[in-house]
Each structure stands twice: as C-alpha cells, then as structure tokens.
Amino acid sequence: MSGSTSNTEPDVNFCFPVRELENDRAKLTPFILYEYLPFGPFASAADYTKELIEGRIAPNPGIVLFAIIDKTRSPSPSAVPSSVDFAGTIGFLNASPLHLSTEIGFIIVLPPFQRTHVATNAFGLLLHYALDLPSASPPGLGLRRVQWQANAENSTSIKVAEKMGLKKEAVLRWDRVLPEGKGKVGNGKRVRGGDPRSGAPGRDTVMLATYWDDWEGGGKEKVEQLMDR
Structure with missing residues (x-):
C-alpha cells in the first residue's frame, strides 16, 4: 500500500x-x-x-x-x-x-x-x-536517511519508531533543557549547583533512523504490511 x-x-x-x-x-x-x-x-x-x-x-x-x-x-x-x-x-x-x-x-x-x-x-x-x-x-524524494528523535523516557514513541523499521543509533545525554514544571518527562537526573536554569530539567534524547538501503532491503515491504493491517 x-x-x-x-x-x-x-x-x-x-x-x-x-x-x-x-x-x-x-x-x-x-x-x-x-x-x-x-x-x-x-x-x-x-x-x-x-x-x-x-x-x-x-x-x-x-x-x-x-x-x-x-x-x-x-x-x-x-x-x-x-x-x-x-x-x-x-x-x-x-x-x-x-x-x-x-x-x-x-x-x-x-x-x-x-x-x-x-x-x-x-x-x-x-x-x-x-x-x-x-x-x-x-x-x-529519493532521500538517503530518515531520522526520529524521542525523549529517552518516552518508551511508547521509541517502540513506534522501531516498529516502523527505525534503529537506535545513539542516546544524546543532556540534549535539551525542558521548561520548568516538566520534571516528569525529564531524564530524572539532578543538575549541578549553580546551574543557570536549575529549575528546568534536562532531557536525554534517543536518536533512531532508517536508510535507503534498509528501505529497499525489505523495510518498505514491512511498512506496507503494517499499513495494510
């Protein structure tokens, strides 16, 4: 499909x-x-x-x-x-x-x-x-790479990407500063004393990606089967 x-x-x-x-x-x-x-x-x-x-x-x-x-x-x-x-x-x-x-x-x-x-x-x-x-x-578009970034704590988002054929490449530690009040979606790690934004939690980001050769090597058919369900 x-x-x-x-x-x-x-x-x-x-x-x-x-x-x-x-x-x-x-x-x-x-x-x-x-x-x-x-x-x-x-x-x-x-x-x-x-x-x-x-x-x-x-x-x-x-x-x-x-x-x-x-x-x-x-x-x-x-x-x-x-x-x-x-x-x-x-x-x-x-x-x-x-x-x-x-x-x-x-x-x-x-x-x-x-x-x-x-x-x-x-x-x-x-x-x-x-x-x-x-x-x-x-x-x-004939692109070679499609990537996806997800909060390391967001297991649902990561599973969706993996289901669609994307593979984990790296975890980017302290990748982003989240707004204050977002502690539940932060990385759960304490910031150091004197941090300029001590009230704002940090985020670790999981990087996933898929590529043209994976796509043409069976990835496309797998995605089409999921879309047809």
Missing part, C-alpha cells in the same frame, strides 16, 4: 516539493491554516497559528507540517475534511537537500484516533515519500 500523491503543490516554504499524500485509509494535507484543529494547549487558534505555524514552521525551509485526515470517517472520498476526521499532525523537520535527509516529527494523534490505523499510515506515507525514488509511482 504505497499510497498516492496529488498533482497540486501548495504554497509552503519547504526545501523539497510538497504534495498531499494519501492511501485508502489516511490523507496527509499540508497544514497551512488552523482550519481543522480542535484542541489546545494554546489559548486560541490565533495563538497556535502565530506561535507555531507562523513563528516556527513557516519561516524555516527545513520544516513542513501536515494535517492527518482519517479517510475512513469521511462520508465520501470527495468530502471536505472537518474536525470529525481531523486526526492530528505529523511533519518533516531538519530536512536537508544537500545531505538528502530529513526527520519525522510533530506527531500528535488525537485521543479518538489513538490505537487505530492512523499513526501507522501517517508514518508510512511519510517514509514512502521520503525514501522512494523520484522515478517511482507515485514519486518520492
């Missing part, structure tokens, strides 16, 4: 071509507006758009965000997506045309769509788009 791409290229600031990606279960459409989003924690749709979409994603050509649409809940294939079938977000970040690589991130699956086909199909569509060759049908 390799999915398909549409011929319409939306006007987004991304370093690779961007298309809608879909199969018979899910559709990824470039997330440009707040049209389908029914959740916070932002105070309003305007705040979400200003802080994340306009503030972080739109100015950075290495990032693109997709809205995940659950096609199994749409009344018809031609129906306009709405909050009923808006399942979450997923995207590419740290994309590099020079090094033919990208990272999958920004994955948020809303509670009604968790433990369903949604996450697997969204993840699989992006893997196909990233790693399939431009000569494939539908065409891919």
Whole structure:
C-alpha cells in the first residue's frame, strides 16, 4: 500500500516539493491554516497559528507540517475534511537537500484516533515519500536517511519508531533543557549547583533512523504490511 500523491503543490516554504499524500485509509494535507484543529494547549487558534505555524514552521525551509485526515470517517472520498476526521499532525523537520535527509516529527494523534490505523499510515506515507525514488509511482524524494528523535523516557514513541523499521543509533545525554514544571518527562537526573536554569530539567534524547538501503532491503515491504493491517 504505497499510497498516492496529488498533482497540486501548495504554497509552503519547504526545501523539497510538497504534495498531499494519501492511501485508502489516511490523507496527509499540508497544514497551512488552523482550519481543522480542535484542541489546545494554546489559548486560541490565533495563538497556535502565530506561535507555531507562523513563528516556527513557516519561516524555516527545513520544516513542513501536515494535517492527518482519517479517510475512513469521511462520508465520501470527495468530502471536505472537518474536525470529525481531523486526526492530528505529523511533519518533516531538519530536512536537508544537500545531505538528502530529513526527520519525522510533530506527531500528535488525537485521543479518538489513538490505537487505530492512523499513526501507522501517517508514518508510512511519510517514509514512502521520503525514501522512494523520484522515478517511482507515485514519486518520492529519493532521500538517503530518515531520522526520529524521542525523549529517552518516552518508551511508547521509541517502540513506534522501531516498529516502523527505525534503529537506535545513539542516546544524546543532556540534549535539551525542558521548561520548568516538566520534571516528569525529564531524564530524572539532578543538575549541578549553580546551574543557570536549575529549575528546568534536562532531557536525554534517543536518536533512531532508517536508510535507503534498509528501505529497499525489505523495510518498505514491512511498512506496507503494517499499513495494510
């Protein structure tokens, strides 16, 4: 189940071509507006758009965000997506045309769509788009590497990546400083006395990745089997 791409290229600031990606279960459409989003924690749709979409994603050509649409809940294939079938977000970040690589991130699956086909199909569509060759049908980007970063304490996220064929490469210790109040998702280690941000916990990050040769050596078929379940 390799999915398909549409011929319409939306006007987004991304370093690779961007298309809608879909199969018979899910559709990824470039997330440009707040049209389908029914959740916070932002105070309003305007705040979400200003802080994340306009503030972080739109100015950075290495990032693109997709809205995940659950096609199994749409009344018809031609129906306009709405909050009923808006399942979450997923995207590419740290994309590099020079090094033919990208990272999958920004994955948020809303509670009604968790433990369903949604996450697997969204993840699989992006893997196909990233790693399939431009000569494939539908065409891919022909990248050599797709990576994934997860909080070392987030075993669920790590298991999802491993299920999709990504392999652990490293643990980046003290990789990030988390906001104060995020102690439960920190690395659980005490910071030293006199630390400039002593109230903010640290995060260890697990780096996982898959590659074109793993993809063509059976990885693609494994992902398609997961998407077909």
